[in-house]
Amino acid sequence: MNITPCSIKTLKGLYDISGVEVGQHFYWQIGGFQIHAQVLITSWFVITILLGSVIIAVRNPQTIPTDGQNFFEYVLEFIRDLSKTQIGEEYGPWVPFIGTMFLFIFVSNWSGALLPWKIIELPHGELAAPTNDINTTVALALLTSAAYFYAGLSKKGLSYFEKYIKPTPILLPINILEDFTKPLSLSFRLFGNILADELVVVVLVSLVPLVVPIPVMFLGLFTSGIQALIFATLAAAYIGESMEGHH
Amino acid sequence: MATAMMAASTTSCSPRRAAPVLKPVASSSSSSSSSSARPRRPLAQQLPRLLATAAAAVAAAPLPVLAEQMEKAQLFDFNLTLPAIATEFLLLMVALDKLYFTPLGKFMDERDAKIRGELGDVKDASEEVKQLEDQAAAIMKAARAEIAAALNKMKKETTAELEGKLEEGRSRVEAELVEALANLEAQKEEAVKALDAQIASLSDEIVKKVLPSA
Numbered sequence: 001m002n003i004t005p006c007s008i009k010t011l012k013g014l015y016d017i018s019g020v021e022v023g024q025h026f027y028w029q030i031g032g033f034q035i036h037a038q039v040l041i042t043s044w045f046v047i048t049i050l051l052g053s054v055i056i057a058v059r060n061p062q063t064i065p066t067d068g069q070n071f072f073e074y075v076l077e078f079i080r081d082l083s084k085t086q087i088g089e090e091y092g093p094w095v096p097f098i099g100t101m102f103l104f105i106f107v108s109n110w111s112g113a114l115l116p117w118k119i120i121e122l123p124h125g126e127l128a129a130p131t132n133d134i135n136t137t138v139a140l141a142l143l144t145s146a147a148y149f150y151a152g153l154s155k156k157g158l159s160y161f162e163k164y165i166k167p168t169p170i171l172l173p174i175n176i177l178e179d180f181t182k183p184l185s186l187s188f189r190l191f192g193n194i195l196a197d198e199l200v201v202v203v204l205v206s207l208v209p210l211v212v213p214i215p216v217m218f219l220g221l222f223t224s225g226i227q228a229l230i231f232a233t234l235a236a237a238y239i240g241e242s243m244e245g246h247h
Numbered sequence: 248m249a250t251a252m253m254a255a256s257t258t259s260c261s262p263r264r265a266a267p268v269l270k271p272v273a274s275s276s277s278s279s280s281s282s283s284a285r286p287r288r289p290l291a292q293q294l295p296r297l298l299a300t301a302a303a304a305v306a307a308a309p310l311p312v313l314a315e316q317m318e319k320a321q322l323f324d325f326n327l328t329l330p331a332i333a334t335e336f337l338l339l340m341v342a343l344d345k346l347y348f349t350p351l352g353k354f355m356d357e358r359d360a361k362i363r364g365e366l367g368d369v370k371d372a373s374e375e376v377k378q379l380e381d382q383a384a385a386i387m388k389a390a391r392a393e394i395a396a397a398l399n400k401m402k403k404e405t406t407a408e409l410e411g412k413l414e415e416g417r418s419r420v421e422a423e424l425v426e427a428l429a430n431l432e433a434q435k436e437e438a439v440k441a442l443d444a445q446i447a448s449l450s451d452e453i454v455k456k457v458l459p460s461a
Contacts, residue, residue, distance in 0.1 A: 025324065033327035043332060047339050054347045061354045069351075076351055095352070096344035104339060135328035143333055195322075 026122045036133055038122060043130040046107045075103070079232075086236035087243065094239055097147055101140065102232035105131055109194055109224030113201075113217065129194055131227075137191040141183035144235040152242030160242065182238060186231060193227045 028037040057068030065073055079099040083091040111117075112129020120127055130136045152160040164175040197220040204213040 036328040039328050058351050096340050096348045100340040100343050134323055136332045139329045139333040
């Protein structure tokens with residue numbers, strides 16, 4: 001007798017947890033500007049996780065690495081390898097940028113997929129992965145653009161702009177257009193993938209709260225990792241492309 | 248589609264928020280029904296007014312709330328978040344560089360160089376060991392040759408000495424033999440001489456005895 005209402009209550013609770021609010025934001029007002037507080041809060045959380053784990057694991061490096069240090073050494077080698085493949089021999093100075101890009105996006109995506117943000121209730125909107133917000137992805141994409149312009153200009157000086165009329169001046173418009181499509185595609189790819197992933201999970205959870213969404217959740221984890229990798233790889237590839245010389 | 252989902256989500260997932268939205272509608276409808284309960288005016292006259300009140304109530308109370316929510320439901324809402332995240336990212340990059348990439352990278356490179364160096368040393372050491380082994384083998388060979396030479400020499404010396412002694416012994420023995428033989432010969436001759444003398448005397452005596460003294 002008691003079971004039915006109880007289970008309905010549980011289900012309702014699950015539905016409440018699984019609900020999604022697309023495009024709803026929790027606004028803070030800072031000096032006349034609005035800011036998406038939920039993005040900032042989760043990004044602080046992500047940054048805290050990153051810095052905390054790094055400090056704990058790498059504070060006192062051992063010649064024979066401990067488990068945590070071993071993991072971070074593996075990550076660093078992975079990032080170095082990625083940068084080296086894309087940028088070439090002069091990859092050294094770009095490791096922090098590519099690495100931070102990868103780690104920030106990766107931890108953000110996974111925090112959105114793994115952590116039950118819904119438990120923390122906001123007055124408006126909801127906590128989710130920072131990469132769920134177009135502001136974040138555009139910020140990262142614009143930083144990437146700035147990075148590859150800086151890389152090209154610092155390597156070749158003003159002759160960097162010669163690449164716009166190569167191989168022929170006819171391609172000038174397309175080459176200019178590329179500088180706009182690169183950040184656009186970077187930001188929208190990440191934003192769309194993460195948002196779509198969370199939406200799919202949410203919709204499935206709202207239809208069948210148990211078991212069925214689990215494969216999709218795993219798919220989401222996979223997609224999140226792949227997206228972080230793609231973003232970092234493309235950023236490195238753009239930087240490498242603007243640094244490579246035509247001799 | 249997104250709008251539909253938004254609307255669905257706002258109603259499905261936040262019933263508590265939807266409740267105040269519904270309340271004004273209920274209150275306005277109750278008030279309009281109470282106004283319709285007034286018997287003095289005819290229905291035809293009342294209806295437009297009623298509708299107008301209801302519409303006004305709906306327009307005044309619930310829709311703005313909904314509309315406000317819908318208005319704020321923006322996917323592409325660029326604001327201060329963008330530079331804030333960019334700044335955060337740059338700060339994170341600097342912090343991670345100081346805490347992670349540079350120190351751990353340097354540490355790993357140093358360890359790599361050290362291991363490489365030690366491996367090189369070990370390789371050198373193995374060469375050294377080989378040299379030492381060769382040297383030891385050479386020394387052993389020399390020693391063996393020396394010993395063999397000494398042994399040979401000693402053998403030769405001993406043989407020579409032995410030969411000498413043997414020769415000496417033999418010569419002595421021969422000499423002694425010769426002397427002994429000579430002695431023997433001399434004695435023999437002496438004995439023969441003595442015998443001769445005795446024979447003569449004996450024969451004289453025999454002659455004397457046999458022959459008359461005449």
